[in-house]
Amino acid sequence: MRSISSEEMNALDANCEYFGLLPLQLMENAGSALAREVRDRKPGEQIAIVAGRGNNGGDAFVAARHLADFKVTIYLLGRSRDIATEEAKRNWEILEHLGFDLREVRDSSDLHLQECDLILDAIFGTGVRGTIKGLEAAAIDAINASGKTVISVDVPSGLGTNIAVRSDLVVTFHKSKPGLSDRARILDIGIPPQAEFFVGPGDLRLVGRRGSQSHKGDSGRILVIGGGPYTGAPALSAMAALRAGADVVTVATPKSASSTIAGFSPNLIVQELSDDHLCLDDLDVLKAQIARHDVVVMGMGLGSNSETHEALAKIIPLCPKTVIDADALLPDLPLQGIVTPHLGEFKRISGLSLSKESYHERLAPLMGYAREKSLVVLLKGKIGPVSNLITDGETVRANTNGNAGMTVGGTGDVLA
Template identity: 30%
Template sequence: MAPLKKILNVAQIRATDKYTMDNAPIASIDLMEQAALAFVKAFEKHSNASKKIIIVCGVGNNGGDGLAVSRLLRQKGMDVHVMLVKFKETLSADCKINKNRLKEVEELTVTDTVPDFAAYDIIIDALFGSGLNNPVKGFPAAVIAAINKAEKTVFSIDVPSGLPCDAISTSKSIVNNSHVISFQRPKLAFFFPEHRAYIRDWEVVDIGLDEAFIQAQKSNYFLLDESVAKIVKIRAKQSHKGTYGHALLLAGSHGKMGAAVLSTKACLRSGVGLLTTCVPKCGYNILQIAAPEAMCLTDENAHFLTELPTLSNYDVVGAGPGIGKDKLTVKMLQSLLEKSTQPLVLDADAINIISANQKLLALLPKRSVLTPHVKEFDRLVGPSKNTLERHEKQGSFSKKHQCIIVLKDAYTCISSTTGEFYINTSGNQGMATGGSGDALTGVITGLIAQHYDLLNAAIVGVYFHGKAGDKGAEKKGYNALLASDIVENLRIQPYGYTH
């Protein structure tokens, strides 16, 4: 597998800062300047000299970042007011240096009245950085409350102040609805749905930390970004349809043939050599017309699947989209679990059937990929109190059953059989629409047919499925995006290739 970026915890971020300073070598104040320059370059895309800006700085290194950003923005002619919130008297060494480099810094102390920030267009939040361990209380909490009350556009330097990087917060003293410009890596906390109120969007800027050191750190969390393209196989010029495998999809029922069509079309778009889709009799004409490139098998039953086709001709079987939960379909799925020697991709009703018949878990083949959304996963393993607990259950399930779990959410999380998690960054809110998951099932099934190992098939499938959604949203917008738009825009490209 091509190296994917690791997500670090706070202790590892600090260690990386120290290693970079010791080995680059670079002084801490100069590293802070690099960070401030990177923040300003990103921030300039969102603002201009007509905006009235206030930068609210703390007394630590995040405050030092804010003071450096203030100086740089003033040098560019921007209207910047600087407020140093002295919730304690002592400033960090680099914060003090950057304060001394500035003129016109308003100091706010614990005896002062917390100001109203409504007079400003933009608030830049530099109160607390990634090192915060405890919930914010007292005077600085009142400042955060005033920032939130102003309901202005907020940019946070590295993290929203008050947000812990490695845990799920129970505090309400956190800067809300922030555009976050984060240093070197996103923080794990950015991906938790519990924190959606605090982060409007985020981007990462390179501040010059040592990448080799980062990648040498022990981390179970990896980032799916443009690097995923390095995993994609190059299609050989001298090849034929047999080179790229034969997939079988078990999909559809009366009233849910759209799921079969979407998963079929997505599987074809993945690059599979041959595809057979097995549907109930009611779906024959629908599938043959909608997807003439696929072969079609029909069940004896008119409305749902009841019999398992002969499996020996296929490299992989995908099952679940739109199949329903009729008792005869349950028997068919049980037969699949008992007889399959191929990898399985199980989605939707296939997972729901297993959840309702837990004895089937004992039959789950080791070489399986399950693609539940959060509610389906909770039905399978029981509810979780938060995302971290759900990840723990997800990892345990993957290890115990030696299968890949693709837990679909705004930031889809893939768990491996050895305890790693891969968090996807592609995709958008427009993909929260019926049929998106059916398309993903087809993509992953098609990639496994092409002899990707199961983890890489999940990684490549999830990332490029999200990219297809992003491309579709560019054309149609979030509200009008359909699952068929995702399929139409699916393009799985090897790194550096344009064809």
């Protein structure tokens, strides 16, 4: 099973909340599963929980409640008023109200680990980076020097930094985490497969953000190759690229469309091509433009001129990163990168008709085609709750936010 990074797990948590599965529920599931695992290890009578102030500690607070028939001491590194999340704070307060043995630790000498039979390490989760020092580093040293059986929550605290807990067992949740061995116990906490199939707002967290020291072009230079018979299609794609956050968008378009497209926005750069359609004479100009851009989007409004077809066959292999749509989606072209067909275009390039299939039935043939051709395929078209499917042949995702207004002409060009 592929491991999941801290960033991906945070995105998944956000998506779960979007679909109604709240962080408090997931913390309860994680803590109760952790407690069951501790019980299975027959830990003896006394358990010490060494907890940080984040959700890792929160999971352990829940576990403490489920282990109430043991003698449990919870050592919180720092002050309870500094607990970072609402979910962890709520579970700490439950323990306070119920009279659990809670101790706020200001110095590692406050840790009395020799009195326990088992230590639950819940200081840090997967997101910690850099150098650990101070109280947390001293606590990790104390755990390692204790000689006690240690179970780490999610990952050994400090994994991948200058100091880490040496665990006898790691209990992790949902999926393995980077750096864990095959011996880690992976526990189900009630995240259904659908939460990873349908995209949500958490996925936006995985998209690169503008840095405060960014310069023009750092957030992407996009070249759109389109137009000729149609002017609106490439213009809509270019405007969508600007709205999505690209710094620089250039439209390379035949001269019959160039002045119209230039009028859409002063933010667009328009490269006029030589004729009223894309042709082989444009190759030298386009080679230079491709070299100056990060991504090339092509196909929108190009038409079906045979000379355009010949030019596309030469242009596509020149593009390190490309999105191919509309009139460039032809079966005898050397398709690469990302293709964005609707059902009719997908049948044209693959020979597969999926119009009568449910979205479940579309998954296998769609993934098979993407895998065989080494493409990323975004299949447009709403069916049931699914608006679009996207796959690289190994993973498939779907979104659900389509609406009836998206039947208007040009929507596909914007999506590309």
